[in-house]
Each structure stands twice: as structure tokens, then as C-alpha cells.
Amino acid sequence: MSTHAQHAPHPTGLAQKLADSGLRSTPQRELVYDVLLTKRDHPTADEVFARVKPELPGISLATVYNCLETLVQCDLVRAVNFERGPTRYCPNLCPHAHFHDEATGQTHDIDLPPVLFAKLRAELPAGFDANAVEITFRGKAKTSSN
Amino acid sequence: MSTHAQHAPHPTGLAQKLADSGLRSTPQRELVYDVLLTKRDHPTADEVFARVKPELPGISLATVYNCLETLVQCDLVRAVNFERGPTRYCPNLCPHAHFHDEATGQTHDIDLPPVLFAKLRAELPAGFDANAVEITFRGKAKTSSN
DNA sequence: GTTGCGCCTTAGAATCATTCCAATTCGTTG
DNA sequence: CAACGAATTGGAATGATTCTAAGGCGCAAC
Numbered sequence: 001m002s003t004h005a006q007h008a009p010h011p012t013g014l015a016q017k018l019a020d021s022g023l024r025s026t027p028q029r030e031l032v033y034d035v036l037l038t039k040r041d042h043p044t045a046d047e048v049f050a051r052v053k054p055e056l057p058g059i060s061l062a063t064v065y066n067c068l069e070t071l072v073q074c075d076l077v078r079a080v081n082f083e084r085g086p087t088r089y090c091p092n093l094c095p096h097a098h099f100h101d102e103a104t105g106q107t108h109d110i111d112l113p114p115v116l117f118a119k120l121r122a123e124l125p126a127g128f129d130a131n132a133v134e135i136t137f138r139g140k141a142k143t144s145s146n
Numbered sequence: 147m148s149t150h151a152q153h154a155p156h157p158t159g160l161a162q163k164l165a166d167s168g169l170r171s172t173p174q175r176e177l178v179y180d181v182l183l184t185k186r187d188h189p190t191a192d193e194v195f196a197r198v199k200p201e202l203p204g205i206s207l208a209t210v211y212n213c214l215e216t217l218v219q220c221d222l223v224r225a226v227n228f229e230r231g232p233t234r235y236c237p238n239l240c241p242h243a244h245f246h247d248e249a250t251g252q253t254h255d256i257d258l259p260p261v262l263f264a265k266l267r268a269e270l271p272a273g274f275d276a277n278a279v280e281i282t283f284r285g286k287a288k289t290s291s292n
Numbered sequence: 293g294t295t296g297c298g299c300c301t302t303a304g305a306a307t308c309a310t311t312c313c314a315a316t317t318c319g320t321t322g
Numbered sequence: 323c324a325a326c327g328a329a330t331t332g333g334a335a336t337g338a339t340t341c342t343a344a345g346g347c348g349c350a351a352c
Binding site: 319320 | 323324325326327328329330331332333334335336337338339340341342343344345346347348349350351352
Binding site for chain 2: 079081083084087097099108110111112113116119120121123124125127128129130131132133134135136137138139140141142
């Protein structure tokens with residue numbers, strides 16, 4: 001029965017990145033990451049839990065939190081926050097902004113030219129050393145596709 | 147009409163703004179606002195509570211939350227969030243960014259030229275209508291003055 | 293191939309900020 | 323002064339997340 005590749009090695013080399021940090025690749029971590037890559041709608045931990053459970057019924061919410069934290073640590077996903085709402089997770093690693101639709105609660109990635117990030121950084125007074133910039137728009141999105 | 151102005155009418159016309167929204171000016175609201183204007187270090191609700199209590203020992207934390215919410219509603223202060231930390235409050239109404247010092251937890255206002263805000267907005271794809279932009283830097287600030 | 297050892301996962305308790313609720317107080321107005 | 327609605331209050335409730343203690347599991351050494 002070994003001809004079935006039930007878990008094809010992860011397309012993006014998750015096992016590799018984990019190993020780089022001295023961590024193991026586990027079914028839970030693979031699956032959580034998979035879920036994030038598959039539906040990139042910035043799900044919350046609860047939503048990830050719901051998507052993962054059918055596949056791995058024994059998994060616990062605590063583990064989902066652990067896995068997400070691990071993935072963030074390994075720079076495989078980004079944690080995103082709006083106000084004090086539940087943390088959302090985003091597998092898009094290129095610098096980008098987020099648009100939070102107040103009507104639907106949906107989150108959209110907004111690509112920005114790198115030069116804009118540079119210009120923002122350039123505005124920091126001397127003595128301020130930023131290692132991250134976060135940009136969030138809030139408003140209504142009337143995407144025809146939705 | 148007494149000649150004693152025990153509570154000098156608030157320098158920034160809080161009573162006025164409240165009235166505009168059909169709300170009353172109360173000692174609690176005045177004091178909470180005062181505290182925010184006096185020390186503009188982006189305090190949390192708990193910190194505001196602590197600063198307000200000596201002046202008005204009977205005040206409750208719930209009231210502080212209520213007052214802060216009211217002030218935000220009246221556009222007298224802005225609520226600011228970092229990650230999932232407690233909400234902080236900022237009486238600076240001009241558009242500006244925030245720098246969150248990861249070492250000290252301190253928050254600094256960063257003024258940005260309006261043109262930058264405009265450029266950011268201009269990057270939004272058609273169909274996205276933003277009514278607010280939030281910009282947050284994270285990193286270390288080695289302010290000599292502090 | 294059994295034994296350790298340490299990493300992972302798990303369930304449930306604990307935490308923290310915030311909101312909700314029902315009861316009381318306060319200012320105004322009638 | 324009586325009544326009404328707005329504001330405040332303390333405490334309970336909520337929701338997301340983290341902590342904790344107890345197994346499990348895989349892999350290396352024997």
C-alpha cells in the first residue's frame with residue numbers, strides 16, 4: 001500500500017524550513033500549513049481548526065495555536081491583526097498591505113510598490129530603527145467578483 | 147452664575163463636542179480626557195484608570211472604558227492597537243503613524259507628510275474605498291532623550 | 293528490538309482585556 | 323418635588339489566547 005503518496009512532500013519545503021529551525025515536521029504542522037496555502041482568506045485560529053479537523057479529527061485547538069505560532073516563527077506565514085479581533089494568518093510573504101472590509105469582515109491583500117515601503121521608512125526620525133512596517137486600510141470593498 | 151470656574155471649561159471644548167453628539171459632559175468624561183491630553187504616552191484603559199482614580203476615587207474601570215469609547219465616538223481621541231495587546235488611546239488627531247518600540251513597549255507618534263497617505267490610497271485597486279489607513283512601525287528606538 | 297530522551301500533542305484550567313448586565317445615582321425638565 | 327432618561331457602578335460573563343501537566347511518538351544508542 002505504499003504506492004499511494006498520501007502526503008506528498010510539501011510543495012514549499014516546509015519540512016526543510018522546520019528542520020532549519022531544529023523542529024520536526026509533523027502531520028499537524030503540515031496540515032495546518034496546507035490549509036493556509038489552500039484557502040488564502042486570512043483565517044483565524046478557529047477557522048483553521050475547523051478546516052483541519054475533518055482531515056485529522058483528533059487534533060486539538062491548542063495544537064492549532066501551537067502550529068500557527070511555529071509557522072510564524074519559521075517565517076512561513078504572517079500573523080495579521082485588526083483592532084482587537086482574533087489573529088488571522090496569511091501565507092503571503094511579500095511585503096504588502098491589508099484591506100479590511102468593514103462590511104463583510106473580509107481581508108484582502110494589497111500589493112504595494114517596494115518604493116513606497118522605502119519612502120515610509122525614510123520618514124522615520126533618526127534613532128528609530130524599524131524592522132517591520134504594517135499598513136492597514138479599513139473601508140468598504142465593492143468587488144464585483146464578490 | 148458664579149464667578150468661580152471650578153472646572154475651567156475644557157480648553158478644547160469637550161463639552162461642546164459632547165453636546166454636538168447629544169451627550170452630557172460629566173466629571174468622569176472630563177477627567178479621562180484631561181488625563182489623555184496631559185500625558186500623551188498612549189496609555190491603556192488600565193493606565194488611564196490608575197491616573198484618574200486619585201482624582202475621582204469612586205470611578206470604576208467600566209466607566210473608564212465607557213468614557214474612552216465615548217471620546218473615540220466623538221472623534222476626540224483615537225484608539226490604537228498593536229498585535230493583540232490592550233488598546234491604547236491617543237489624543238493626536240492629525241493623521242500620523244505609530245512606532246512601537248519592541249524593547250520598551252513604548253509608543254511614539256510619527257508624523258508623515260500627507261502626500262504619503264495620498265500615495266498609499268492611490269495604490270488601492272478600483273473598488274476599494276478606504277476611510278482609514280493605519281501605519282505601524284515596529285522596532286527599536288534608541289532615543290537619546292529617553 | 294528494546295530503552296531513553298526530548299519534542300509534540302492534548303485537554304482542560306487559567307489569564308487578560310473587554311463587554312454585558314442589572315441596579316443605582318444624577319441632572320433636568322415638567 | 324416627581325419623573326424620566328442618561329450615566330455610572332460592581333460584578334458576572336465573554337472570547338481569544340496561553341499555560342500546565344500528562345501522555346505519545348520517533349529516533350538514536352545500545
